[in-house]
Amino acid sequence: MSYISLSDQDKKEMLAKLGIGSPADLFSCIPEGIRLKRDLDLPAPSSELEVARHFESLGRENAYDRYLSFLGGGAYDHYIPAAVDYLSSRGEFVTPYTPYQPEVSQGTLQIIFEFQTLICQLTGLDVSNASLYEGASAAAETVLMARRATGKNKVLLASSVHPQYRHVTRTYVKNLGVHIEEIAWDEAGKIDLDDLSSKIDDGTAAVVLQSPNFFGVCENIGEIAGIAGAHKALCAVVVGEAVSLGLLEAPGKLGADIVAGEAQSFGLPPSYGGPYLGFMACRKQYVRQLPGRIAGQTRDVDGNRGFVLTLATREQHIRREKATSNICTNQALCAVRATIFLESLGGEGLREMARQNIQKSAYARDRIARLPGVRKKFSGPAFNEFVCEFPKPWKDIDRILQGKGILGGISLEPHYPALRDCALICVTEKHTKDDIDRLVQAMKEALQ
Amino acid sequence: MIRQNREPLIFEISAGGKKSVHLPELDVPETKGALGDIPVRSEISGFPQVAEIEVTRHFTRLSQTNYCVDLGFYPLGSCTMKYNPKVNEKTASLPAFTSAHPMAPDSLVQGCLKALKTTERLLCEIAGMDAFTLQPAAGAHGELTGMMLVRAFLEARGNPRKTVLIPDSAHGTNPSSAHLCGYTVQEIKSNEAGTIDVDGLSQVMNEDVAALMVTNPNTLGVFESDIRRIADIVHAKGGLVYMDGANMNALTGIVRPGDMGVDVLHLNLHKTFSTPHGGGGPGSGPVGVKSGLEAFLPVPLIGQKDGALFLDYDRPRTIGRIRSFYGNFLVIIRALTYLLTLGARGLREIAEIAVLNANYIRKSLEGVYHLKYDAPTLHECVFSDKNQKECGVQNIDIAKRLIDYGLHPPTMSFPLIVHGALMVEPTETESKRDMDLFIGAMRKIAREAKDNPDLLKTAPHVTYVRRLDETAAARTPVLRWEEGK
Numbered sequence: 001m002s003y004i005s006l007s008d009q010d011k012k013e014m015l016a017k018l019g020i021g022s023p024a025d026l027f028s029c030i031p032e033g034i035r036l037k038r039d040l041d042l043p044a045p046s047s048e049l050e051v052a053r054h055f056e057s058l059g060r061e062n063a064y065d066r067y068l069s070f071l072g073g074g075a076y077d078h079y080i081p082a083a084v085d086y087l088s089s090r091g092e093f094v095t096p097y098t099p100y101q102p103e104v105s106q107g108t109l110q111i112i113f114e115f116q117t118l119i120c121q122l123t124g125l126d127v128s129n130a131s132l133y134e135g136a137s138a139a140a141e142t143v144l145m146a147r148r149a150t151g152k153n154k155v156l157l158a159s160s161v162h163p164q165y166r167h168v169t170r171t172y173v174k175n176l177g178v179h180i181e182e183i184a185w186d187e188a189g190k191i192d193l194d195d196l197s198s199k200i201d202d203g204t205a206a207v208v209l210q211s212p213n214f215f216g217v218c219e220n221i222g223e224i225a226g227i228a229g230a231h232k233a234l235c236a237v238v239v240g241e242a243v244s245l246g247l248l249e250a251p252g253k254l255g256a257d258i259v260a261g262e263a264q265s266f267g268l269p270p271s272y273g274g275p276y277l278g279f280m281a282c283r284k285q286y287v288r289q290l291p292g293r294i295a296g297q298t299r300d301v302d303g304n305r306g307f308v309l310t311l312a313t314r315e316q317h318i319r320r321e322k323a324t325s326n327i328c329t330n331q332a333l334c335a336v337r338a339t340i341f342l343e344s345l346g347g348e349g350l351r352e353m354a355r356q357n358i359q360k361s362a363y364a365r366d367r368i369a370r371l372p373g374v375r376k377k378f379s380g381p382a383f384n385e386f387v388c389e390f391p392k393p394w395k396d397i398d399r400i401l402q403g404k405g406i407l408g409g410i411s412l413e414p415h416y417p418a419l420r421d422c423a424l425i426c427v428t429e430k431h432t433k434d435d436i437d438r439l440v441q442a443m444k445e446a447l448q
Numbered sequence: 449m450i451r452q453n454r455e456p457l458i459f460e461i462s463a464g465g466k467k468s469v470h471l472p473e474l475d476v477p478e479t480k481g482a483l484g485d486i487p488v489r490s491e492i493s494g495f496p497q498v499a500e501i502e503v504t505r506h507f508t509r510l511s512q513t514n515y516c517v518d519l520g521f522y523p524l525g526s527c528t529m530k531y532n533p534k535v536n537e538k539t540a541s542l543p544a545f546t547s548a549h550p551m552a553p554d555s556l557v558q559g560c561l562k563a564l565k566t567t568e569r570l571l572c573e574i575a576g577m578d579a580f581t582l583q584p585a586a587g588a589h590g591e592l593t594g595m596m597l598v599r600a601f602l603e604a605r606g607n608p609r610k611t612v613l614i615p616d617s618a619h620g621t622n623p624s625s626a627h628l629c630g631y632t633v634q635e636i637k638s639n640e641a642g643t644i645d646v647d648g649l650s651q652v653m654n655e656d657v658a659a660l661m662v663t664n665p666n667t668l669g670v671f672e673s674d675i676r677r678i679a680d681i682v683h684a685k686g687g688l689v690y691m692d693g694a695n696m697n698a699l700t701g702i703v704r705p706g707d708m709g710v711d712v713l714h715l716n717l718h719k720t721f722s723t724p725h726g727g728g729g730p731g732s733g734p735v736g737v738k739s740g741l742e743a744f745l746p747v748p749l750i751g752q753k754d755g756a757l758f759l760d761y762d763r764p765r766t767i768g769r770i771r772s773f774y775g776n777f778l779v780i781i782r783a784l785t786y787l788l789t790l791g792a793r794g795l796r797e798i799a800e801i802a803v804l805n806a807n808y809i810r811k812s813l814e815g816v817y818h819l820k821y822d823a824p825t826l827h828e829c830v831f832s833d834k835n836q837k838e839c840g841v842q843n844i845d846i847a848k849r850l851i852d853y854g855l856h857p858p859t860m861s862f863p864l865i866v867h868g869a870l871m872v873e874p875t876e877t878e879s880k881r882d883m884d885l886f887i888g889a890m891r892k893i894a895r896e897a898k899d900n901p902d903l904l905k906t907a908p909h910v911t912y913v914r915r916l917d918e919t920a921a922a923r924t925p926v927l928r929w930e931e932g933k
Contacts, residue, residue: 002794003531003722003877004801010880014808023800026807027702029671029824035703041573045791048535054788055781059544061559064552071549074772081469083503089537091518092511097527098728100860102918103911104515104851108727111510114458117928121494127927131729133585136772144628164772171746171768175599175608175630218486249487262772272560273550273773274585275730287925293728298921301906304454306913310921316588316624317862321633326624329586329718333726343458344503346468347495356474358483363476381484402553410551433475 001045068435069407070364072385072426073214074135074162074240074262075270078353079430081344084267088337098293098329102308103300108332109307112295115339122242123259124250125281130293130309131331132278135240135262139165139208140172141280141291141325142236142260146206147178148289148324150234154179154204158191160213162240163415169208183207189217189378189387196227204233206258211237211251212244214415215424216361216385217378225255234258242266242279244383246347246354258282267341268334277334288314291325353429357384360436361427367440368425371447377422385426387412387419391447394423400446406439455509459929462496469500494931513912514727515856521882523809525828525859525871526619526667528697528719530798533789536722536782545781550773554758561757564774565750567734567784574787574795575693575713576706577736581745583775587694590714590733591625591661593746596767597712597737598659598688599629600744604765609658609687615644617668617863622661622692631658638865642668642821646677653685663692664708665699667863667871669806669825679709688712696720697875698803698827701796711738721783732779746770801876802827805883809874812887816894820866827875831858833868841897843868845904848915849896852908853889 006014015021027035046054069077088094092107099105099112112130119128132138139162143155155173157166159182170180181199186192191209200207207228211219225235237251239261251259260280268276282290288311296310316323342350361384369376373391390397394411401408409423416422427436498506515522522529539545548557568580584590595612602608611634612626623633636652639645643666653660660682665671672678679689691705691713697720699705705713717723718731725731737745743765751760759774790798803826810819810829818834833843847857847870859871874883896903908914 002790002797002801003533004797005877005879006801006804007880011804014804014880018804018807018811023804026800026803026824026826029673029826030703031673031676034676034708036576036701036707040701040792040795042570042792042795043788045794046788048789051785051789052535052538055539055542055785058559058563059542061562062544062548062557064549064556065544065547067556069549069552071551073551075550077547077549079471083469083500083507085541087504087507087511090508090511092514092516093727094537094724095517095519095532096514096522096727097524097529097725100524101515101847101851101857102916103848103908103913104513104856105727106912107510107512107514110455110457110513111507113927113929117457117459118495120928121492127925133589133729134772136769137585137589162772164769167769168771171596171770172628174768175596176628177630218483220486222487246492247488248483249489250492253489254487269546270549271546272548272557272777274771274776275779276772287927294925294927296921297926298917300913300916302914304913306916308916308918308921310918310925310927312922316620318620319624320620321623321627323620323624323627326588326592326621326628327586328588328619328621329725329729329731331585331726331730332728333724334730336727340503340507343496343498343506344469344500346462346466346497347492348497349468349471350492350495352471356471359474359478360476362479362482366479381482381486407549407552407556429471436476 067405067407068438070409070425070427070439071407073410073424074164075273076241076265076428077270077430078243078265078428080267080269081341083344084337084340087340093333093336099309102306106306109295111336111339113297113307115335116295118339118342119279119281122245122250123281124252125259126284127287128279128281129290130295131335132280132292133331134274134276134278136165136168138260138278138280139238140169142208142258143169143173143178143206145258145289145291146234146236149286150205152203152205153177156181156183156196156199156204156207158183158209160185160215161208161210161238162214165238188380189215190219190380191224193223200227200231200233202231204231206234206236208236208238210240212241212383215378215387216382217380218248218383221251221254221256229255241383243354243357246350263338266338268337275331275334277331277338289324292327292330356429360431361386364425364427364436368443371444373447384428385424387422387424390421394421397446401442404442406442408439408443457929458496458498458506459494461502462498464497466497466499468497520854521878521886522856523858523872523874523886524856525873526694528873528875530722530875531877532722532724533786536785539785540778540781545778558757560777561750563781563784565757567780570787571715571734571736574700575715575736576704578739579742579745580734580736582734582780583746583771584714584733584735585771585776586729586731587714587716587733588621588625590735591621592628593770594690594712594714594735595626595629597741597744598690600767601741602658610656612658613652613660617666617865618661618663619692619694626661641823642670643672644678646674649678650681653681653687655685657685657687659688659690661690661692663694665695665826668821668830669828670823671826675708694719695827698799700799701792702799712741717779717783722786723779723782730776730779732776798876805874805876805878809872809883809887813890816891828871828873830866831870832866836894836897839897839901841901841904843870845907846870846893849893849904849907850889852910855886855889
């Protein structure tokens with residue numbers, strides 16, 4: 001089936017109006033020589049029932065949801081209030097496009113305006129855009145933005161930023177003459193401030209760090225921002241786990257100039273990696289360097305408050321190759337979900353969620369580190385992820401845990417060869433004490 | 449779209465003590481000082497605190513001020529606002545897919561990998577390309593990826609070259625994406641027919657040119673009939689042809705870009721393959737390439753070994769990574785659902801009926817609205833406000849008046865080569881009744897432009913807000929709510 005709504009009679013009338021015998025006649029502008037002379041080689045059409053059945057069976061080929069999982073590393077399994085799915089699946093949110101006609105798009109526009117406000121409140125910065133694709137490209141955009149804002153080409157990127165975010169950043173800037181140097185971490189798992197101080201100079205556009213970083217360790221943003229500021233470099237903080245903003249001091253209050261990252265944690269399920277929700281906020285003076293859409297408040301001819309897309313002179317449809325970014329479609333519906341999520345939880349709910357993540361992961365970290373031969377790899381304070389070093393190869397432990405129906409963590413060795421036998425373990429508010437105890441017990445058995 | 453009371457911002461109805469969603473009590477012993485010396489916040493200043501019923505009503509009321517495809521005709525040219533089948537939502541919300549963690553071992557997510565692999569294979573067949581990456585999150589992201597591939601390919605041959613040629617009718621994302629890959633953009637002027645001037649192209653094509661970015665059919669809805677010759681000219685000088693697949697809805701099952709001489713293209717799953725636009729995303733912009741460019745595709749690709757699928761990172765010539773994980777997975781599930789529902793016959797039918805519908809509208813409004821170019825068009829047609837300008841009425845007034853008739857306006861002021869453009873793309877899913885409503889409204893508006901132009905200039909009249917002051921919004925930006933302001 002193809003969701004066509006013309007009747008045979010309709011088609012006949014339309015063809016008559018056009019003076020042709022068949023829709024095929026309308027394609028005479030396409031040269032014979034390049035046309036497809038056969039049917040596409042695709043599976044036969046399916047009914048709705050068949051197609052639904054097909055995907056249910058495909059879903060059963062995934063075994064992931066039968067495991068107790070402690071995987072994080074840039075994708076987090078948080079509780080999603082029922083209102084999020086229910087309200088965000090309204091056709092009025094799902095089936096319009098970018099609000100080019102604001103008079104008939106106030107719903108989307110006001111929600112984006114609220115989203116921007118929430119992001120500003122969480123990050124402690126002045127302005128936010130309407131969303132970016134996801135965390136890694138948001139991190140890359142901070143580098144491009146810092147380069148535009150400072151006119152400088154050197155960027156210091158912490159090695160403790162998510163490996164995929166660093167990889168995407170390098171891919172984005174490869175052809176633009178940006179020089180990236182990485183900053184090491186110290187025993188606490190935080191940025192090595194000596195390494196930072198030795199590499200930063202007045203040609204540095206930005207210091208890009210992640211907090212909580214890929215190891216789950218919270219960085220001392222204030223100190224790093226101070227070092228960056230002394231060299232007129234911007235301090236860009238990437239956030240991979242947005243729930244942390246509920247309890248950690250706002251990075252903007254600690255001196256960050258740009259805060260960007262991944263807000264998947266706000267109401268989007270892990271979904272095998274997407275769609276997620278990139279975000280970006282900055283200080284007021286850089287607003288014209290922000291990439292992506294921005295909603296703003298205005299008045300209509302009757303003096304009523306309304307919202308529009310604004311500052312379009314930054315954007316590709318006006319500025320073409322001189323635009324601040326090439327972004328057109330972004331992640332509006334994901335921003336709607338995040339807004340419903342945050343407004344449903346409220347400030348108290350988000351703080352409580354953040355608190356439980358810290359407490360449950362602290363409990364798990366303590367219990368796991370007590371196991372014989374296991375040690376906390378880093379001494380720095382963790383949000384909801386932490387790294388432990390095991391007395392035997394992680395892949396052996398992982399195999400035993402999987403045999404017990406548990407995914408205990410992410411192996412760090414492929415990303416950081418120096419971190420052999422280390423795993424990144426994530427605990428959220430969704431894990432019960434029993435879940436954690438089960439993990440600890442299984443690890444204990446795996447170590448014997 | 450009923451007139452209703454003004455809906456406040458959530459922050460304006462927030463108050464301490466209102467109950468929100470609760471989590472279970474903490475069930476582990478509390479660790480004091482878990483955060484060490486890391487500064488914590490005592491509150492999130494200004495953050496809302498409301499009851500669930502208030503959230504529900506807030507979003508329900510706001511939703512009612514949006515126009516959408518589920519509500520009516522949405523002829524936004526170049527955006528392909530076709531109907532979004534509901535079974536796609538059903539398959540994309542299966543817990544087996546939504547719960548799958550992107551760092552899970554490949555062996556536990558074979559269903560996800562199979563869905564991705566199948567989609568790649570089907571897109572290769574539809575576009576006539578040899579390999580696809582599904583990672584780009586949107587069309588412009590696909591363009592960026594595609595141009596990175598062009599650059600990597602040319603670099604491997606010894607010279608990345610300097611310039612990218614782009615017709616003046618192209619989407620703004622094309623020059624912007626090329627620029628982000630370190631290229632200088634050279635615009636090429638369209639001829640009187642609105643298409644690429646082949647002789648002009650031969651003159652500017654040289655060994656400094658990396659690629660031509662072409663949209664086919666172009667943004668006027670006109671098929672570039674000389675595409676083979678165009679590709680030959682570019683190839684003869686060692687350049688590549690990039691195709692913006694935004695308008696692929698006109699071509700599915702009829703002609704394949706890979707058979708036209710295209711080397712790299714992106715498709716928009718949210719246009720051609722029916723995934724919802726979401727008020728501006730999430731989209732998905734897969735990139736297809738000919739075999740010579742396959743080695744450069746972003747990691748990971750999906751490989752197959754001993755009957756199992758795996759994420760393949762062992763790609764030494766890759767451009768790198770262009771986003772985290774593997775693309776907008778649930779958007780891809782929706783598109784795959786659509787492809788499996790339609791099959792070959794259905795895909796050919798969407799092109800045929802999309803083109804029939806667009807031509808029906810064009811024929812019905814010809815003469816009433818000016819058509820700058822008279823070349824035959826496929827899935828869309830671009831009128832202008834030239835006839836109405838004499839009455840002091842512009843395209844924006846026509847667009848806003850359409851809203852009063854319960855219809856979404858066409859794309860305005862694009863492509864740039866048509867002054868006062870109104871770009872109409874009905875798509876294949878519209879009923880004749882809805883198209884006739886649009887045609888009737890457009891004819892009536894043309895009469896109103898003569899008889900009562902003020903009615904247009906003050907439109908819309910029936911919406912939740914009336915015409916908004918966009919100039920003031922940009923001049924004194926208010927981009928967030930602030931307490932007491």
